[in-house]
Amino acid sequence: MTTIQSPQAGQCRGLADYHVHTIASVDGRVAAADYIEPAVGLGLTEIGFADHVDLDPRDPGCGYFDYARYRREVAAAEAVAAGRLTIRTAFEITYQSSREEEIRRFLTGKEVDYCLGSAHLIEDTGGWCNVSEPETPVVYYAARDKRTVYSQYWAEIRAAIASGLFDLLAHLDLVKRYAIRAYGPFRPDEFADEIRDVLWLAIDKGVGLEINASGWRQPPEEPYPALTILRWYREMGGEILTLGSDVHWLPHLCYGLPEAAALAREVGFKAVARFAQRRLVGWLDLPG
Ligand SMILES: [Zn+2]
Ligand SMILES: [Zn+2]
Incomplete structure (x- = not known):
């Protein structure tokens, strides 16, 4: 098991938790208000509230999000x-190619500092699953091979x-979360062409x-x-990076953020991006 502990007071000084x-x-x-004192205690410079927007009726979160609230x-x-x-405002929107127009309509007239795009649902003519939860992938993956699902x-x-x-793209290789149970360890090299194609396009x-x-x-423990x-x-020239704990309850606030910052530095990033009103407005130097 991973040995990463939730950070203690001051251990996130100068960082931004954007998820x-x-x-x-x-x-x-x-x-949201209950995050503030702990965030200040940890030393966060910025916090981004990125709440779920799910538009597919098969998603249990569909219809839950209320912009006024x-x-x-x-x-x-x-x-x-x-x-x-x-404080930054954001949505984490479940993207589906079949629902682009709905997402566009949702965004009309709403203001946030950035939008995270997430692929949580995948589907084909034979079925669908939510890659971020344990149940629906069991049947879906059993009926398809590894390459089909990842592709x-x-x-x-x-x-x-x-x-x-x-x-921004949230949790870029989230599919591995439960796919590793069906197909074994995730090795990016096996999908190098597709992943590099995704990275080129993002850049x-x-x-x-x-x-x-x-x-x-x-489950991936990475x-x-x-x-x-x-x-x-990074090698391809990618520069725009943020860090996020994807916290849903207080003990996970900033979980893994110091380690993520260290990884970013290890591969050559000097700073993370800051967003306001859907624009990249500057950089926050990574500590260390
Ligand atoms: Zn997500
Ligand atoms: Zn999330």
Whole structure:
């Protein structure tokens, strides 16, 4: 098992956690305002509330997100923060190539600092599954080989980038979360062409990646994306990177963030990107 512990006071000084879920997410358990004192104690410079937006009726979170309620959550957090850290607003939208127009309609008239694109659902004429939860993939993966499943996933990621809907891609290789149970360890080299194609497109379109630390506390026991993919992204000229804990309850706030920052430095990143009003507005130097 992974040995990463939740960080202690001061251990996230100068960092930004750009993937934080509040009770405005169907699976979030913490009011936005309740994150603030712990975040200040950890030393965070920025916190990004990126709540789930799910538009597919098969998704248990479908219809849950309420934009007005989300804005109230953020306003309450801002009152507590009183300028002690910067609060960013965001959506984590489940992308499906079949629902691009719905996503576009959802975004109309709503303001956030950045949009995370996630491929949580994959499907074909024979069925569908949610790659981020344990149940539906069991049957789906059993009926398909490894290459089919991974290729469906990369195709969806590619379409998400091409859609122009997103500033950042969340947990780039999330499919490995439960696919490793069906097919064995995830090795990026086996999908090098498809993954590199995805990375080229992301770089070309100016869509960034996050290091999502939740993988360390999940079956892969490594971040999303894998270190190899992060290294490829950097070698290919990728620059836009953020860090996120994907926290849904307080003990996971900033979980893995210091380790993610160290990985970013290891592969050559000097800073992470800062977003405001759907634009990259600057950089936050990685400590160390
Ligand atoms: Zn997600
Ligand atoms: Zn998330």
